[in-house]
Amino acid sequence: MTIEARLEEHFEKFSGRNILAKATILALSHDGRVYGQLGIKKSATDIQSLGALLVGMWQASEAVKGFMDTSQTDDLNMSFQSSHSGFFILRPGERNPNVFWGLLFENETNPGKIKLYFKKLRDHFEGVEILPAKNKDDEGDGSYLFKDITEDEVDKLFSFAGL
């Protein structure tokens, strides 16, 4: 099962799903790659930019925290919002330490409620391993995936640019 399918399947079982239905939810890697999205879907190109920006902001915020005395890290989150629209980032849960959570919401009468249910959703996903332990299919045999790439193959990769 793909990561996206696993996310969708588990989201279907979330009791507060309807409350988050008008928001965009992104499951993100530490380097801003998007594992999948739930709720209102953004375009494939937009989510790549969103992933880089949301995780970039999180990393910058963590770096700022490094200048502070506090060592508390377990309940950090990040919010940028008006009274009705904005975004919210949650750190990974314990069972899915490689998945950051991003939420974008618009025209909500109660952003606090959306954020609360978003936290509940992150906790709900603690019931499943979103990125299952790497199996042989993921790991391959440890050798190089592409040996001896030819100039011709590289040219074909970049043929879109008319080169």
Add this chain to the structure above:
Amino acid sequence: MSFVNHNKKEVNCKLVYYGPGLGGKTTNIQHVYKKTSGENRGNMIKLNTENERTLFFDFLPLELGEIRGYKTRFHLYTVPGQVFYEASRKLILRAVDGLIFVADSQLEKMDANLESLEGLEKNLKEQGYDIEKIPLVFQWNKRDLPNVASVEDLETRLNRWGAPSFEAAAVNGEGVFETLKEVSKLVLMNLKGGLS
């Protein structure tokens, strides 16, 4: 960090353009953006200061073609070149798969190139990377200007690892794709996870 999804037959890699301020890093990815059709690239994100200098990073997601049945996606980042943005550069280097060092060929910029390269080595080391093991390509940019250092001098003083290098005038697009193609090749050939 690169991500190979065998189920979806997809590889994702992160490339970072590094180098001194005003050396042409942003110009490189602007040229890639200009030459790429909408279906192959996403939005180019520029987080700039008021005077158009890179503040945090530029970002361009790029969908390349397929190689041996695998769809390839590269995320191109630039770092801010100005000296006082060191903390940002460290962040952007996290999980990097390949590097393009964009050197400014002008004679008076040699010290800035050396300082930036020294910073790169240090930042990589802090994050557990060995510059000798990470795919790295040098670009000798601004070859269209007068008063540039010779390529031999740039190679001797900057390219101590004998990495591939390309002359460029990114402002005209010269050398931009040659550099990107070479680092992409090195990154793809460095990916682990083969299925024998």
